[in-house]
Amino acid sequence: MRGGPESETTTDERHSSQVAFDVNDARRELTLDNRTTLLDALRERLGLTGAKKGCDHGQCGSCTVLLDGSRVKSCLVFAVTLDGRSVVTVEGLAGPDELSPLQAAFVAHDAFQCGYCTPGQLCSARGMLDEVTRGWPSAVTDDLTTPAELTDAEIRERMAGNLCRCAAYPHIVAAIRETATAR
Amino acid sequence: MTTGAVGQAYPRLEGREKVTGAARYAVEYPVDGVTYGWAVPAAVVRGRITRVDAAPALALPGVLSVVHHGNAPRLAPGPEPDLWLLQEPAVHYRGQLIAVVVATSLEAAREGARLVRIDYDAGPHSTVLTADHPGLYRPDQVNPSYPTDTAEGDFDAGYAAAPVRMDATYRTPAYHNNPMEPHATTAQWRDGRLLVHDSNQGAAPVQATLAELFELPRESVRVITKHVGGGFGGKGYAKAAVVLAALAARQVDRPVRLALTRQQVFGPVGYRTPTIQRVRLAADTDGRLTAICHDAISQTSTLREFAEQTAVYTRSMYAAPHRRTTHRLVRLDVPTPFWMRAPGECPGAYALESAMDELATVVGIDPVELRIRNDPAVDPELGRPFTSRNLVACLRDGARRFGWAERDPTPRARRDGRWLVGTGVAGASYPARSRAAAATATARRDGGFLVRIDATDIGTGARTALWQVAADALGVPPERVEVQIGDSDLPPAGVAGGSMGTASWSWAVIRACEALRAKLRDTPGGGPSDGEVTAEVSTADEVRDQPALPRYAYGAHFAEVRVDADTGEVRVNRLLGVFAAGRVVNPTTARSQLIGGMTMGLSMALHEEGVLDERYGDWVNHDLATYHITGCADVERIEAHWLDERDGELNPAGVKGIGEIGIVGTAAAITNAVHHATGVRIRDLPVRLDKLIGLSGLA
Numbered sequence: 001m002r003g004g005p006e007s008e009t010t011t012d013e014r015h016s017s018q019v020a021f022d023v024n025d026a027r028r029e030l031t032l033d034n035r036t037t038l039l040d041a042l043r044e045r046l047g048l049t050g051a052k053k054g055c056d057h058g059q060c061g062s063c064t065v066l067l068d069g070s071r072v073k074s075c076l077v078f079a080v081t082l083d084g085r086s087v088v089t090v091e092g093l094a095g096p097d098e099l100s101p102l103q104a105a106f107v108a109h110d111a112f113q114c115g116y117c118t119p120g121q122l123c124s125a126r127g128m129l130d131e132v133t134r135g136w137p138s139a140v141t142d143d144l145t146t147p148a149e150l151t152d153a154e155i156r157e158r159m160a161g162n163l164c165r166c167a168a169y170p171h172i173v174a175a176i177r178e179t180a181t182a183r
Numbered sequence: 184m185t186t187g188a189v190g191q192a193y194p195r196l197e198g199r200e201k202v203t204g205a206a207r208y209a210v211e212y213p214v215d216g217v218t219y220g221w222a223v224p225a226a227v228v229r230g231r232i233t234r235v236d237a238a239p240a241l242a243l244p245g246v247l248s249v250v251h252h253g254n255a256p257r258l259a260p261g262p263e264p265d266l267w268l269l270q271e272p273a274v275h276y277r278g279q280l281i282a283v284v285v286a287t288s289l290e291a292a293r294e295g296a297r298l299v300r301i302d303y304d305a306g307p308h309s310t311v312l313t314a315d316h317p318g319l320y321r322p323d324q325v326n327p328s329y330p331t332d333t334a335e336g337d338f339d340a341g342y343a344a345a346p347v348r349m350d351a352t353y354r355t356p357a358y359h360n361n362p363m364e365p366h367a368t369t370a371q372w373r374d375g376r377l378l379v380h381d382s383n384q385g386a387a388p389v390q391a392t393l394a395e396l397f398e399l400p401r402e403s404v405r406v407i408t409k410h411v412g413g414g415f416g417g418k419g420y421a422k423a424a425v426v427l428a429a430l431a432a433r434q435v436d437r438p439v440r441l442a443l444t445r446q447q448v449f450g451p452v453g454y455r456t457p458t459i460q461r462v463r464l465a466a467d468t469d470g471r472l473t474a475i476c477h478d479a480i481s482q483t484s485t486l487r488e489f490a491e492q493t494a495v496y497t498r499s500m501y502a503a504p505h506r507r508t509t510h511r512l513v514r515l516d517v518p519t520p521f522w523m524r525a526p527g528e529c530p531g532a533y534a535l536e537s538a539m540d541e542l543a544t545v546v547g548i549d550p551v552e553l554r555i556r557n558d559p560a561v562d563p564e565l566g567r568p569f570t571s572r573n574l575v576a577c578l579r580d581g582a583r584r585f586g587w588a589e590r591d592p593t594p595r596a597r598r599d600g601r602w603l604v605g606t607g608v609a610g611a612s613y614p615a616r617s618r619a620a621a622a623t624a625t626a627r628r629d630g631g632f633l634v635r636i637d638a639t640d641i642g643t644g645a646r647t648a649l650w651q652v653a654a655d656a657l658g659v660p661p662e663r664v665e666v667q668i669g670d671s672d673l674p675p676a677g678v679a680g681g682s683m684g685t686a687s688w689s690w691a692v693i694r695a696c697e698a699l700r701a702k703l704r705d706t707p708g709g710g711p712s713d714g715e716v717t718a719e720v721s722t723a724d725e726v727r728d729q730p731a732l733p734r735y736a737y738g739a740h741f742a743e744v745r746v747d748a749d750t751g752e753v754r755v756n757r758l759l760g761v762f763a764a765g766r767v768v769n770p771t772t773a774r775s776q777l778i779g780g781m782t783m784g785l786s787m788a789l790h791e792e793g794v795l796d797e798r799y800g801d802w803v804n805h806d807l808a809t810y811h812i813t814g815c816a817d818v819e820r821i822e823a824h825w826l827d828e829r830d831g832e833l834n835p836a837g838v839k840g841i842g843e844i845g846i847v848g849t850a851a852a853i854t855n856a857v858h859h860a861t862g863v864r865i866r867d868l869p870v871r872l873d874k875l876i877g878l879s880g881l882a
Contacts (some may be wrong), residue, residue, distance in 0.1 A: 052208070053365075059445070062363055107194050113642030143695030160814045161814075166775070167783060168775060168779070
């Protein structure tokens with residue numbers, strides 16, 4: 001029910017915690033409300049607004065970042081659980097004056113329109129390519145005994161968790177394919 | 184503008200900002216002392232708030248205020264009933280935003296919103312659109328200002344006398360725009376002035392609405408809209424988020440960030456109305472239409488009349504001597520519907536283009552040929568020639584590219600293993616309109632040029648397109664031009680909507696650049712030797728004086744689908760669209776817009792459906808896990824092409840607008856292809872597995 005109380009949890013046991021984790025290779029130490037998601041910690045406490053809030057429920061992928069190298073939806077991660085861990089956001093995908101090959105390919109292929117899902121698409125793609133390198137299969141991988149070949153169908157399936165309402169999907173696939181082929 | 188920047192495939196100007204995370208959206212600006220607002224939705228459909236108990240929320244550390252009708256700053260009553268928020272105890276629909284909790288953190292605001300206790304007196308409600316609803320009535324006009332009903336000839340007699348008749352009723356559900364960025368605002372009051380960073384499709388109209396609601400002079404309100412995470416019509420006007428944020432900021436006398444949740448954008452900010460559409464077609468045995476009737480039913484709210492122009496598409500699309508269109512509405516206890524990509528044309532074309540396919544089957548004529556055979560020589564209602572009408576050229580070019588000629592028209596004749604394969608076609612049109620805008624062009628001392636206009640780039644590529652247009656109008660390389668948009672302090676321009684953005688804004692930009700060049704010619708030395716030179720223009724007179732002619736963009740959509748014979752799963756192998764939309768300013772961003780529209784049409788055909796629960800008077804699927812939109816894995820092969828079309832009766836840039844034409848015919852092309860694959864005609868969207876299995880015994 002949208003209007004009424006969702007549960008009867010009491011609020012007098014709330015806590016804050018000190019937590020230290022790396023963000024884009026810099027150690028950040030924060031005292032955080034235990035309820036703070038990684039997404040809100042990035043956006044509201046660290047001023048890193050690249051990761052986007054599209055749904056806050058892990059359903060759209062706009063908030064995707066890399067956690068210890070793996071893609072996660074940062075709206076589903078409590079920041080207090082991250083002590084000692086390492087986060088990379090879209091702001092950390094390349095140096096200050098350059099674009100990564102993936103970012104450059106997104107621009108060249110017009111793999112976005114409004115740009116709101118784009119940071120999530122980029123982090124997701126980076127994580128996805130590493131998953132392929134590690135040999136992880138997807139739901140459309142036919143042969144589980146050999147390394148998955150990164151076909152367009154594989155890219156589409158593996159990027160299906162990142163919604164784009166502008167529907168730049170074919171251009172996203174093209175940009176990822178080009179980057180994967182080049183590396 | 185023969186050779187120049189227009190027509191070149193420049194990457195969009197803000198591309199680097201968008202791929203590095205540097206592009207700031209509405210609630211991403213650093214603001215000292217910012218607080219957070221969280222909206223509370225009503226839990227009854229129709230009734231009255233009898234008590235608001237804010238105490239549990241206010242007891243939370245960090246909660247500053249619970250703003251509701253009992254304590255909120257006053258808004259001017261008047262023409263904005265949907266935005267007259269937190270002003271009265273009445274609840275008009277479930278989910279209406281009736282309070283805002285403001286706190287020093289998002290977490291406290293969110294928990295506070297959960298703890299606000301609200302009691303209601305609830306009354307009976309009516310929330311389901313039906314064809315025989317006792318409240319059906321005839322509105323005085325339909326959006327934006329079309330006649331409600333039209334008639335030429337004698338439809339009843341023409342229909343009765345025809346040898347071939349087709350009569351079918353089509354239904355579309357509620358659709359929710361769901362841009363990836365929910366409506367969001369940062370609001371700040373300083374010395375009686377209101378500054379908002381807001382996610383919308385036009386800063387100037389939002390400024391006007393806020394000024395009216397808060398009873399301020401317009402110049403006391405500034406709206407900044409630099410980047411917008413999509414809109415698709417749903418941000419075409421001031422909406423709840425900006426009003427609530429401004430109210431909350433005034434209440435706590437601190438800046439407030441307020442973003443609606445994903446759940447809260449299913450209703451309170453508008454949606455595409457469900458429709459019930461009866462289409463009757465009559466033809467001779469050669470497939471020449473003799474009578475057309477399109478009767479459309481849709482809903483509005485008790486707050487305000489919103490009359491979707493569903494049957495307007497049928498007024499100019501195909502020729503027939505006897506014709507009639509009607510619109511009926513019913514006021515339900517629901518949120519007010521609003522614009523969603525190609526309002527009217529999109530659901531209307533689904534019905535008419537489906538009906539044309541059914542007629543093609545009845546008379547045994549190829550559906551491409553049937554449309555060509557019924558292409559009108561002049562506008563069927565106005566009796567005037569179109570400024571350009573290239574539907575037939577789109578159909579022919581599309582058929583050639585798609586390989587249509589090899590099609591066996593027999594339904595359910597192609598099989599590929601477990602898949603039944605079929606192809607379908609649909610036509611499309613969308614009005615090519617312009618509205619007034621103002622712009623300035625400035626020559627700088629360093630040889631650069633600055634063009635300023637309150638246009639909005641919601642992802643369309645408008646910023647880049649105007650930059651290209653300005654360069655050509657100035658006769659300089661685009662690298663010397665800077666374009667500023669997205670701020671109500673800039674010369675006023677209308678919304679990014681109705682496929683009017685580039686047409687209207689480029690008109691003002693071109694005129695401003697022409698005026699600047701004239702000014703520079705009159706300047707000793709031909710340049711700004713001791714200062715900047717600026718020209719300011721408005722196109723109001725020119726646009727108003729434009730003759731009323733039938734101006735439309737056209738398109739032809741082709742689809743190939745495969746349907747799993749066991750499960751009824753539908754996959755779209757291929758979508759191909761060919762469009763005639765005037766001059767294309769930037770092929771890169773144009774292609775993105777067109778395939779984006781086509782994909783939203785795919786989404787409409789197969790995925791999207793607001794499912795209403797009559798008991799609670801609200802949609803049960805109000806998030807992105809349960810309201811499905813097309814994802815990356817759903818789009819296999821998609822192509823957008825366009826004809827080289829020059830139309831001198833449009834606007835100086837010669838553009839027709841491309842934001843909406845892409846969605847118009849897509850759903851019908853897909854459902855027509857599903858029929859060809861399976862023999863099953865789906866007349867109520869979306870195509871779902873159960874509809875195919877239940878109707879055909881597919882296997």
